[in-house]
Amino acid sequence: MDKTISIAEQHPAKYWHKLDDGRIQCDLCPRDCKLHEGQRGACFVRGRVSNKMVLTTYGRSSGFCVDPIEKKPLNHFYPGSSVLSFGTAGCNLACKFCQNWDISKSRSFDKLADPASPEAIARSAGELGCKSVAFTYNDPVIFAEYAMDVADVCHEQGIKAVAVTAGYIHDQPRRDFFGKMDAANVDLKAFTEEFYVKQTGAHLQPVLDTLKYLKQETNIWVELTTLLIPGLNDSIHEISAMSEWITNELGADVPLHFSAFHPDYKMTHISATPA
Structure with missing residues (x-):
């Protein structure tokens, strides 16, 4: 209920x-x-x-943290700078392997302990010496109206806006949302429809559409991240196909980060990604 x-x-x-x-x-x-x-x-x-x-989550945060921008990860967007990271609760994907499930799958708004107006966030970022503010921890597309308002106030103060997202969003809100962003790290979770359907409850094509839009129609700085899960999305064939698509559709200069899986949430039966 x-x-x-x-x-x-x-x-x-x-x-x-x-x-x-x-x-x-x-x-x-x-x-x-x-x-x-x-x-x-x-x-x-x-x-x-x-x-x-x-x-329901406008103006409330699940927490704040000052991070190096490389932690998002964004290695080529104001490298060496600090970013004020924050998120809310909820997610529009159902990833069985979610590494932030206590926030993204939260059904209790006790997680949203911190009041956070757009003005307060921008002011805090400036006071903390942060070059940018990152919408992260859970996917910001679900709190798009809030994120866009925060981005507007940040821009008024010379602070950049960063989205850490799975890119699962329709065309018009995609244009509105990313129209307020300066950089994005998009989580390309795999490169097969089967993986997206079975492991995330979503579909691959809308994510690819987002990536093509970002690189072909905007000036947003884009980097990608893929969490390698042993036996599910780490085959040479799949990684090669994904890399070829990125090169052909986005360009050879788009950074791709591979991150290590650890057993969590509903996927505790698979071992961690070997070093």
Whole structure:
């Protein structure tokens, strides 16, 4: 049963329309959640109240941390600088191997302990000497309205905006969201549709569409990350196919990071990535 959406959680959301059967459909990501009154989407943070879509995590954070920009990882975007990292709760993917599952799969907003207005975040970043602010820990596309407002205020103060995302988002919100970003690390989780469907509950093509859009239609600095899970997405054939696609569609100058898997969440039966 969906948790009741309180008045404090009802920030107006974009990207939805009414259906003929009385439900409303969220148009933010390819999940296309269709909601009755009081229901939440698969991400758990977007829901329907009084026949409108609301974002329940606007202005609240699951935590902050000052990191080196290389930790995002972004190795070629203001290298050596500091970034103020923060996230909220929820996710629009269902990765069985999630390494941040306590935040991204949270169904309790006790995780959202820190009030964080866009102005407060930008001010803190400046006071801490951070060159940029990163939307991370959970996927920022699900709190797009909040992230875009933060980015606007940061830009007014000369602070850059960074998205760490799986890139699972529809075309118009993709254009709006990334139109506010200066850099992105996109998590390309694998290079087969089978992996995306079985292990993330999503599809590969929308992610590839996001990557092509970022490199072919924007000036955003882009780097990619793939978590190598033994036996699932680490074959020579798959890595070669992925590398060839990146070179042909995005360019040979796009950095690709490989990160190590450790058993977690719903995937504790697979051993960690060997060194």
